[in-house]
Amino acid sequence: MTERHRAVPFSLLAGVLLALTAAVALFSLAIGRFPVPVERVARILLSALFSTEASWPPQETSVVLLIRLPRVLGSLLAGGGLALAGAALQGVFRNPLVGPQIIGVSSGAGFGGAVAILFFDGLFAVIPLAFVFGLLAMVAVWSLGSGEREESLLSLVLGGVVISAFFTALTSLGQYVADPYNKLPAIVMWLMGSFASSSWERLLFAAPVICCAGTLLHLIRFRINVLSLGQEEAESLGMNVRRNRWLVLACTTLITAATVALAGIVGWVGLVVPHMARMLVGSDHRKLLPVSALLGASYLILMDDIARGLTAAEIPIGILTALAGAPLFAFLLKKRQRKGGAWM
Amino acid sequence: MYRMLGNRLRVVGTGLCALFLVCFLMSPGDGAQTVVTDQAGREVVIEGPVKRIVTIPIPAASMVLAIDGSSERLVGMNPLSKTAIEGEILSEFFPEALRIRSDIVQGEGFQPNVESLMSLAPDIVFQWGNFGDNLYIPLLDAGMKVALFKYGTQEYLEGWIETFGAILGKQEKAATILDWHRKTREQLTRRSEAIPDSEKPRTLYFLRFLANYQVAGKNTHNDVSIVLSGGKNVAAEEIDGFAAVNEEQILLWDPEVILLNGFERDLTPEHVYANERLKGVSAVKNRRVYKLPLGGYRWDPPNQETPLMWMWMSSVLHPGRDRFDLPGEMEKAYTLLYGKTLSRAQYEHILGMERNRGSAHYEALFGRAQ
Amino acid sequence: MITMKKGGFRYSRENWIFRNLSLSVGEGEILSILGPNGKGKTTLLKTIQGVLPLSEGSMLRGGSVGYVPQIAAVSFGYTVLDMVVMGRSRHIGLFSSPGKHDFSACRACLERLGLETLAERPFRTLSGGERQMVLIARALASECRCLVLDEPASALDFRNQNTMLRTLQSLRDEGMTVIMSTHVPHHANVISDRALLLFSPEEHLFGDCEDVLVDENLRRLYGADVRRISFSSGGRGYSAVVPLFS
Numbered sequence: 001m002t003e004r005h006r007a008v009p010f011s012l013l014a015g016v017l018l019a020l021t022a023a024v025a026l027f028s029l030a031i032g033r034f035p036v037p038v039e040r041v042a043r044i045l046l047s048a049l050f051s052t053e054a055s056w057p058p059q060e061t062s063v064v065l066l067i068r069l070p071r072v073l074g075s076l077l078a079g080g081g082l083a084l085a086g087a088a089l090q091g092v093f094r095n096p097l098v099g100p101q102i103i104g105v106s107s108g109a110g111f112g113g114a115v116a117i118l119f120f121d122g123l124f125a126v127i128p129l130a131f132v133f134g135l136l137a138m139v140a141v142w143s144l145g146s147g148e149r150e151e152s153l154l155s156l157v158l159g160g161v162v163i164s165a166f167f168t169a170l171t172s173l174g175q176y177v178a179d180p181y182n183k184l185p186a187i188v189m190w191l192m193g194s195f196a197s198s199s200w201e202r203l204l205f206a207a208p209v210i211c212c213a214g215t216l217l218h219l220i221r222f223r224i225n226v227l228s229l230g231q232e233e234a235e236s237l238g239m240n241v242r243r244n245r246w247l248v249l250a251c252t253t254l255i256t257a258a259t260v261a262l263a264g265i266v267g268w269v270g271l272v273v274p275h276m277a278r279m280l281v282g283s284d285h286r287k288l289l290p291v292s293a294l295l296g297a298s299y300l301i302l303m304d305d306i307a308r309g310l311t312a313a314e315i316p317i318g319i320l321t322a323l324a325g326a327p328l329f330a331f332l333l334k335k336r337q338r339k340g341g342a343w344m
Numbered sequence: 345m346y347r348m349l350g351n352r353l354r355v356v357g358t359g360l361c362a363l364f365l366v367c368f369l370m371s372p373g374d375g376a377q378t379v380v381t382d383q384a385g386r387e388v389v390i391e392g393p394v395k396r397i398v399t400i401p402i403p404a405a406s407m408v409l410a411i412d413g414s415s416e417r418l419v420g421m422n423p424l425s426k427t428a429i430e431g432e433i434l435s436e437f438f439p440e441a442l443r444i445r446s447d448i449v450q451g452e453g454f455q456p457n458v459e460s461l462m463s464l465a466p467d468i469v470f471q472w473g474n475f476g477d478n479l480y481i482p483l484l485d486a487g488m489k490v491a492l493f494k495y496g497t498q499e500y501l502e503g504w505i506e507t508f509g510a511i512l513g514k515q516e517k518a519a520t521i522l523d524w525h526r527k528t529r530e531q532l533t534r535r536s537e538a539i540p541d542s543e544k545p546r547t548l549y550f551l552r553f554l555a556n557y558q559v560a561g562k563n564t565h566n567d568v569s570i571v572l573s574g575g576k577n578v579a580a581e582e583i584d585g586f587a588a589v590n591e592e593q594i595l596l597w598d599p600e601v602i603l604l605n606g607f608e609r610d611l612t613p614e615h616v617y618a619n620e621r622l623k624g625v626s627a628v629k630n631r632r633v634y635k636l637p638l639g640g641y642r643w644d645p646p647n648q649e650t651p652l653m654w655m656w657m658s659s660v661l662h663p664g665r666d667r668f669d670l671p672g673e674m675e676k677a678y679t680l681l682y683g684k685t686l687s688r689a690q691y692e693h694i695l696g697m698e699r700n701r702g703s704a705h706y707e708a709l710f711g712r713a714q
Numbered sequence: 715m716i717t718m719k720k721g722g723f724r725y726s727r728e729n730w731i732f733r734n735l736s737l738s739v740g741e742g743e744i745l746s747i748l749g750p751n752g753k754g755k756t757t758l759l760k761t762i763q764g765v766l767p768l769s770e771g772s773m774l775r776g777g778s779v780g781y782v783p784q785i786a787a788v789s790f791g792y793t794v795l796d797m798v799v800m801g802r803s804r805h806i807g808l809f810s811s812p813g814k815h816d817f818s819a820c821r822a823c824l825e826r827l828g829l830e831t832l833a834e835r836p837f838r839t840l841s842g843g844e845r846q847m848v849l850i851a852r853a854l855a856s857e858c859r860c861l862v863l864d865e866p867a868s869a870l871d872f873r874n875q876n877t878m879l880r881t882l883q884s885l886r887d888e889g890m891t892v893i894m895s896t897h898v899p900h901h902a903n904v905i906s907d908r909a910l911l912l913f914s915p916e917e918h919l920f921g922d923c924e925d926v927l928v929d930e931n932l933r934r935l936y937g938a939d940v941r942r943i944s945f946s947s948g949g950r951g952y953s954a955v956v957p958l959f960s
Binding site: 091094095096219220221222223225226228229232233235236237238239278282283284286 | 852
């Protein structure tokens with residue numbers, strides 16, 4: 001295993017993955033219900049850059065530049081962000097079973113999003129409220145799951161179940177009291193997850209948040225290694241554990257909140273993709289974080305291609321990621337048992 | 345298409361015969377007994393005069409108000425029935441209707457709180473019969489009389505009107521309303537049969553537009569209405585029932601006319617025109633996006649004013665053809681249904697003259713300039 | 715190098731874990747801390763390290779302290795080199811990752827302990843003895859001048875105990891200050907210059923190894939009969955501390 005990691009230089013692997021992600025994104029611009037020839041897609045993109053004369057129907061331009069491009073970028077950012085956040089969370093919680101969903105961030109952020117839809121119009125309230133409630137949920141799970149001196153896996157997961165259930169109930173309450181014609185459809189769509197309403201405007205809200213928090217996480221990726229040793233060891237290695245931990249938690253919650261604003265609740269990406277990345281590069285977060293982000297981006301772009309292109313009706317992406325993620329995760333869990341409890 | 349319509353009409357015919365056969369009615373008077381067979385095939389026997397009615401299906405409240413011509417006997421309704429009354433024409437016709445209780449059901453569901461319902465002491469409760477039996481069994485267990493409705497087709501709707509007529513003792517009025525429904529329908533069927541296929545505009549109805557794009561495919565009342573009014577429902581081939589689609593799919597269908605639901609309060613054609621990503625759609629280019637009117641009820645689902653909706657839709661789909669005199673027809677219909685005359689402001693409010701002002705032909709079609 | 719004067723520690727409002735404790739170790743010296751389980755050895759090590767602040771008294775450190783924990787569960791499959799390089803975190807800025815310089819420093823530390831062949835192995839696949847040695851390498855990578863070890867040899871087999879004690883001795887000979895806790899008095903007897911016995915929170919004995927590790931004290935410490943015996947084998951004199959089981 002180790003030999004394999006060293007056999008391919010990391011920079012080469014990262015380069016290949018980067019190129020792959022770019023290829024997937026470009027390829028996805030040519031996919032969709034409205035037929036636009038590939039060659040035309042390329043010319044539309046070039047014309048956007050160099051503003052050349054358009055010799056094709058204007059619908060094709062708006063399909064590629066106004067509908068597909070923001071949507072592909074949205075799923076790229078959300079997928080990359082969620083996988084990065086998942087990998088970082090797994091490190092800090094010292095537990096590869098953790099994901100934004102398991103530790104309650106998703107349901108907290110989802111509730112925040114629902115509150116924002118219920119009481120405010122427009123997008124501006126979604127990110128801050130999703131952030132506040134996502135963080136609240138995570139702190140609650142953290143304090144339930146970690147005793148004073150030792151963190152226990154079981155109580156962490158159980159804490160996540162409890163807090164998730166609580167926030168899910170609150171969200172259901174929101175659904176129950178929501179105006180069925182004017183608010184409820186938006187909340188329901190939120191909870192199932194969809195990039196269908198991606199637009200440049202929405203992207204403008206979420207992209208800076210995901211990029212900043214993601215960059216920050218990437219910069220402190222070595223700290224995540226140290227944090228993953230546990231509080232005592234990290235402290236003895238001279239690290240301010242509290243500060244660094246909070247930095248990671250805040251960043252991951254920001255990313256989750258911004259994704260919620262972009263596409264509602266998209267589960268399983270943050271849990272499953274880091275495992276795939278671990279198979280490629282091992283557990284070292286210095287490599288794991290960037291590789292997770294790249295894999296997550298391609299993964300979600302492809303999932304969204306299915307969501308928007310397979311049938312005339314939109315398939316909610318949250319359903320697709322859960323359908324793909326749950327069996328994949330079950331497989332990894334089984335594989336882990338066979339290996340005697342070792343994650344990689 | 346014609347064959348399909350023919351089939352539908354045959355179904356209507358047999359459905360109606362069956363209804364006539366199973367509806368045994370007696371004039372309600374003091375001590376009299378009313379017997380109705382509801383749409384689940386159950387026989388409902390009510391002793392004495394019906395004085396207190398509760399309706400849980402959403403369009404049912406305004407139908408009771410229309411057929412009874414008064415709000416006195418309706419004592420409870422779905423909160424969503426009330427939102428179709430508040431600020432709309434029925435609140436001007438029946439201002440006391442706003443005081444009728446609507447807290448027996450919450451949210452989008454139809455599950456009533458049995459005790460709240462009992463406290464209203466209803467002589468009869470109207471409830472859905474095809475959304476699971478847990479919606480009405482508790483009411484029966486509590487000793488209430490329940491009549492069940494089914495949802496979706498014009499045939500069912502006509503059965504409702506009949507049942508309401510029987511229970512309210514307004515059989516004649518109900519028959520007149522039904523007659524009007526059937527005649528308008530026949531008229532429109534003939535009319536749309538005369539329109540060559542190539543001249544039927546590609547039409548798309550949005551059940552929801554703001555949160556996501558939900559459209560009506562085949563097996564919906566809206567699909568039937570579009571066909572009846574001389575249009576082609578672009579979603580009918582690929583969508584069954586209602587489903588969410590994306591903008592690309594809308595561009596691909598390229599509808600020539602877009603119809604917007606009356607449910608989303610704030611939705612207007614301007615939302616569609618302002619959507620940068622839909623500007624390539626023919627209906628947007630030609631500004632043929634229309635918001636459905638809201639009269640005695642939202643015109644989207646089957647209700648007592650459905651013939652008016654068909655007339656409106658056929659005018660919108662075929663502005664250049666001979667059309668109904670909607671203002672005149674509405675005046676007649678409102679006299680029949682509610683015994684009221686519409687003021688000009690009320691008429692304009694119902695048709696959404698203001699909201700649809702920016703759309704092609706609307707003023708010419710429905711403005712009362714003539 | 716390390717001096718504690720009348721030190722005391724307790725978690726807020728709880729009972730004292732230790733109190734009125736004084737000790738001092740110089741460069742190139744080994745201090746062993748002995749006491750039965752649960753008498754606060756690990757807590758004391760943490761205050762020496764500086765992770766826990768003293769509740770009273772004073773502490774003087776002549777240089778940075780590197781810590782070697784008892785073998786702990788590792789959640790992730792890091793390689794040996796990944797583990798060792800984490801020892802560099804003191805020298806790496808908040809937003810940086812270890813560079814070439816850090817890695818070569820770490821390889822040097824592994825070489826210093828003769829572990830260079832393990833560098834690319836997954837840490838998880840190592841034996842207990844190897845893991846313990848790697849953790850020492852990690853502490854050395856932080857360029858510390860004092861090593862604090864929590865029960866470094868207790869969980870090892872005889873061969874690895876020997877390697878561990880030899881390693882500590884050679885580090886001492888290079889001028890390193892070594893402080894370790896142990897519940898095996900024999901280990902302390904073999905390598906220590908100083909010894910600290912923890913009888914109870916308020917009662918302790920600190921001094922040169924030969925003066926402190928005497929039968930009487932050990933008997934009192936463990937509540938069992940313990941003898942220090944001397945013998946010669948192959949022309950060399952040995953001394954051993956053994957319990958007399960009855």
